[in-house]
Amino acid sequence: MRYLALLLLLLPHSALAGAALATRTLPAGTVLAPGDVVLAADQDGGLQDVSQVVGQQLRVMVYEGRRIDPSFLSAPMLVGRNQIVTITYQKSALRIEAEGRALSAGSVGQIIRVMNNASRVTVSGRVAADGTVIVAQN
Incomplete structure (x- = not known):
């Protein structure tokens, strides 16, 4: 039993990093600014810093206080259709x-x-x- 506990302690753990939370309701298409996102350290999201999501564009709507999943983000559109x-x-x-x-x-x-x-x-x-x-x- 002691060996099992020791083995579990030696296994690699995923480090808990923060998750990005929306500070207000963000419609789809919003390019994230520093004031739109806050880092919640108590949730697992894999983010070390808010700057990892700032400048990205949302593909879906995110409500205030909800987690911004990386799958919700894309590179911002520089050229629009019919432009x-x-x-x-x-x-x-x-x-x-x-x-x-x-x-x-x-x-x-x-x-x-x-x-x-x-x-x-x-x-x-x-x-x-x-x-x-x-x-x-x-």
Whole structure:
């Protein structure tokens, strides 16, 4: 019996870390700010700091005092559907820019379809951090 108790003490334990709780009712689509979230140390959530969820966008509504599960979060959408964006193609010293309309929403690094407003041609490109869509050569 003593060996069993000793064995249980030696097994690795999951360290209790805090869980993020909503300080107010947060609708879906909200980009979390430091005032929207508080860390509750008495709950298991795997968070060490509130900064791990700040800047993320909620996919679902979270009520005040409820736990914000990591599955509720996604990268914030930088480009919205039907938004006018700059389409950029660059190769060596050549840089071509055109105005286009985003056919889907996307966050940084995602590939979205964009329609060129001048030619009505649809192209696919990767969303850059500044909101432009970078088209690569096929």
